[in-house]
Amino acid sequence: MSTRALPYRPHNHDACVQQALASARAICQQHKARLTPTRERVLELIWQSHKPLGAYDVLAELTSEGHSAAPPTVYRALDFLQQYGLVHRIASLNAFTGCTYAGEQHTGMFLICRACGNVLELRGIEVSTAIHNAAGTEAFHPETITLEVSGLCPGCKTEAPHE
Amino acid sequence: MSTRALPYRPHNHDACVQQALASARAICQQHKARLTPTRERVLELIWQSHKPLGAYDVLAELTSEGHSAAPPTVYRALDFLQQYGLVHRIASLNAFTGCTYAGEQHTGMFLICRACGNVLELRGIEVSTAIHNAAGTEAFHPETITLEVSGLCPGCKTEAPHE
DNA sequence: CCTGCGAATGTTATAATGTTTCAAATATCG
């Protein structure tokens, strides 16, 4: 079987989800934004998963809980959560993942393991600098950066180094 | 009207398309890969556009030329072209653009202007190094890098600096 | 030449992802 260890050591995942939720509540309060039950539940579902979750995965979960939900329900919640930096969209996967650095200024850099599917978010300050420098040489003004690295995480690398 | 100058100075675009096609033919020959008429036509269409083209844009063009084509026709051609590094997929746009550095080893970094839609591909060697370094600190083994920067190109920045 | 085999294409259907629209409900503030 191939489901590999959680990222990246065993931990009390419920606790880290709860912490993320608490932080989200604080951030929303600061911004006078309303973290409604649906929005909070979507955020929780995304955090509960170690792997990025597709919008329709979230939808299926909501539906199975008896929540009468349609695609716009989920996309609206996700838009809201992205707006306040609580989740990120992973473009190369069409999926969403909880933001590890919510509230902190950062350029998200995502390490996506193609074997186990787990994603690790890095702040990558020097990477960010290098990108801005490169853009600067073309007099380009960056606004949003999509940086997603697919490959093998440490665990999967030793298990299956051969492609 | 907002269609802004070509990237990034006036040039004989037909000539640069022809050069890209010639280069593609050479690369395919080297690899004993068959650049069939459909594949070549798809590559040409993508190169003719300064902006990334969606698969269904390509499809519409083929259809309008009398080519009996369906989605798989286009996606197969695009898969082939990507495989040999002749086009890139821009994940954040669900669209495709000609590779500026076909045949050369490089990490594509794309500067996408949100105003005019033009895309500039950079090699970004230092960026690539920084990314590999950052991944290295997590013992992550990168395989493919998606790096897409959205913002304002020089032309559009002076026109509309205020968002 | 022709025949057999793998690569490439045609064709139909369907899956997966995301958006528009408009009406109803709910929160917030004076």
Add this chain to the structure above:
DNA sequence: CGATATTTGAAACATTATAACATTCGCAGG
């Protein structure tokens, strides 16, 4: 309470991508 703006419900639709299977094409060996 009443006006207003935000949020949600609900149905339909649009866009992007793939699955499955039949057919044709290119080419090497007999």
